[in-house]
Amino acid sequence: MKFARDTWLIFQRQTQLLLRNPVWVFVGVFQPVMYLLLFAPLLKPALNAPTQAAAYKIFVPGLLVLLAIFGGLFQGFGLIAELRAGVIERSRVTPISRLALLLGRSLRDVVSLIVQAVIITLLALLFDLRVFIGDLLLAYLMLALIALMTSAVSYGVALKVKSEDALAPLMNTVAQPVLLLSGILLPLTFAPGWLQGIANWNPFSWAVDGTRALFAGDLGSDKVWQGLSITAVLAALGVYWAARQFARSVR
Amino acid sequence: MIETRGLRKSFRSRAGRETKTVDAVRGVDLDVARGEIFGFLGPNGAGKTTTLRMLATLIEPDGGEATIAGADLRKDPAEVRRRIGYVPQGGSTWDESTAREELVLHARMYGIGKADAQRRAARALDAFQLTEYADRKCKTYSGGQRRRVEIALGIIHEPKIVFLDEPTTGLDPQSRAHMWDEIRRLRGDGMTVFITTHYLDEADALCDRIAIMDNGEVVAEGTPAELKREISGDVVLVGLDLAASPQAAKALDGEPYVNKLETVDEGGLRLYVDEGATAIPQVLRRLDHAGLELRSIELHRPSLDDVFLTKTGRSLRES
Ligand SMILES: Nc1ncnc2c1ncn2[C@@H]1O[C@H](COP(=O)(O)OP(=O)(O)OP(=O)(O)O)[C@@H](O)[C@H]1O
Ligand SMILES: [Mg+2]
Numbered sequence: 001m002k003f004a005r006d007t008w009l010i011f012q013r014q015t016q017l018l019l020r021n022p023v024w025v026f027v028g029v030f031q032p033v034m035y036l037l038l039f040a041p042l043l044k045p046a047l048n049a050p051t052q053a054a055a056y057k058i059f060v061p062g063l064l065v066l067l068a069i070f071g072g073l074f075q076g077f078g079l080i081a082e083l084r085a086g087v088i089e090r091s092r093v094t095p096i097s098r099l100a101l102l103l104g105r106s107l108r109d110v111v112s113l114i115v116q117a118v119i120i121t122l123l124a125l126l127f128d129l130r131v132f133i134g135d136l137l138l139a140y141l142m143l144a145l146i147a148l149m150t151s152a153v154s155y156g157v158a159l160k161v162k163s164e165d166a167l168a169p170l171m172n173t174v175a176q177p178v179l180l181l182s183g184i185l186l187p188l189t190f191a192p193g194w195l196q197g198i199a200n201w202n203p204f205s206w207a208v209d210g211t212r213a214l215f216a217g218d219l220g221s222d223k224v225w226q227g228l229s230i231t232a233v234l235a236a237l238g239v240y241w242a243a244r245q246f247a248r249s250v251r
Numbered sequence: 252m253i254e255t256r257g258l259r260k261s262f263r264s265r266a267g268r269e270t271k272t273v274d275a276v277r278g279v280d281l282d283v284a285r286g287e288i289f290g291f292l293g294p295n296g297a298g299k300t301t302t303l304r305m306l307a308t309l310i311e312p313d314g315g316e317a318t319i320a321g322a323d324l325r326k327d328p329a330e331v332r333r334r335i336g337y338v339p340q341g342g343s344t345w346d347e348s349t350a351r352e353e354l355v356l357h358a359r360m361y362g363i364g365k366a367d368a369q370r371r372a373a374r375a376l377d378a379f380q381l382t383e384y385a386d387r388k389c390k391t392y393s394g395g396q397r398r399r400v401e402i403a404l405g406i407i408h409e410p411k412i413v414f415l416d417e418p419t420t421g422l423d424p425q426s427r428a429h430m431w432d433e434i435r436r437l438r439g440d441g442m443t444v445f446i447t448t449h450y451l452d453e454a455d456a457l458c459d460r461i462a463i464m465d466n467g468e469v470v471a472e473g474t475p476a477e478l479k480r481e482i483s484g485d486v487v488l489v490g491l492d493l494a495a496s497p498q499a500a501k502a503l504d505g506e507p508y509v510n511k512l513e514t515v516d517e518g519g520l521r522l523y524v525d526e527g528a529t530a531i532p533q534v535l536r537r538l539d540h541a542g543l544e545l546r547s548i549e550l551h552r553p554s555l556d557d558v559f560l561t562k563t564g565r566s567l568r569e570s
Contacts, residue, residue, distance in 0.1 A: 003360065005362075006360075009356070009359050009360065013356055016352075017345075017347055017348065018348060021347070039402050062267060082345070085342065085344065085345055085346065086339050086341050086342045086343035086344075086346050087344075089309060089339050089340065089343065090337075090343035090357070090404065091360060092308075092309060093308065093335070093336075093337040094332060094357070094360040094361050095329055095332045095360075095361065096360040096361075096364065097332050114360060161543070227564060
């Protein structure tokens, strides 16, 4: 009860501050729309898809997972600013739950990601993408879990390194191979065997496969539950680890 | 209200490849009574902030124990948090939110309901004369206004004890005087106030009792008057040219009325005497006799700086 209340308190505050920043809101909506409008037309020939709609079924889930990963990974920067302003220290002297300090922030990130995802899906509908609502909701769950994990990890790392100068290269180094090896933008179906072998060790690759299966309406596919379980476990681990960083001394 | 025994903390810091250990706090024993303003006086790096952060549950001590408002720091930090307020040295407000929002949020972090939090915020804004700016973003405040918001944050939940880390640093003399009044008001409300400062006059004028800290240790503790009384007698400051100082020191050293003699770096002498009024004529006669010309002579009652000087061999003003 106290925990839920504390989480809600932090979530409210963070959301309020986010909405107050019009630039951020604009970028958050504008960026995915650009991807969809400017990148997607290249897809049908590139993917050898029979129709534009088929190309979207492959591309849109990838784009959404991409947004979930990056939306989360770079949240740590905001936290470093808060750390510097003394806001985190001020929170830590109150009896508020340490897990709530993390989760309130991460949930804000999850919600803003889902809003982006909904905008993109609605736009894609205009381009003849068709998805069952049940499948779509499960896909959103997958995205939420990914964003929860990456944002929690980003906050945890931010509390550890405490400086933007260290966080930026670190997050880029993590993000790049993850991105290249997950088949996010283009599926790895045609990749050589060794590349697929490596991708099997990349949890995001499983997440993308699962999300694509859902967009394809293939709810029964093993990829769905595999992707969901892997991201759920990783999200739980990420949250646990990051909440411990909030509980430990920081400065 | 606060009782600490043997509180210790070391930091390991990495400089290149070497790791160095800094003993920031090395065994601090303190007893702070209910309803007093307790001052922690010491130069930069003395370990004041580190001690406060330990008492506020922000960092774990390496050793020692403490009881704060009846709660055990090590066994029950959650309870300690409920009973104290803490205002950090480096600020604690967010640029983009307003004083009122910060106050309401902070009260709610202590589990206070929304309506009550809003009432408390309004009252605090009023008490700290912030109502006029209450709904402006914090980044638009002056340093003094912002500091007042931070202090208001620290006491919004009416803690039994509030820790204020250098509440007046960076304020102009007038704002400082206001801040002193506000801190005295907190004491009037029955709160125990623990402040750190490196201003001698502040410790002297504001604090009921002080501990002087240097290099991680408490070197003296007591009321300002007690501490100054320990330095028995008065201090006579003799202003001399740099070149004349050693000669004057030789002339005055060993005079029966001089208890202790120190040379001042920029020229001149500091004499510890029992009775300034009778010592000064004798000093003048002696220097005249030695053919030395003096620039000035002052008598002053011992200050906390003199206490610091006798305990550590350094002047607080210099360090
Ligand atoms: N997180 C840290 N890591 C490493 N060293 C630290 C850390 N915090 C403090 N120190 C060191 O511990 C010592 C005591 O620092 P502290 O901040 O307690 O001093 P202070 O008395 O508050 O000084 P000031 O008046 O400048 O605020 C200093 O030498 C400081 O460099
Ligand atoms: Mg300090």
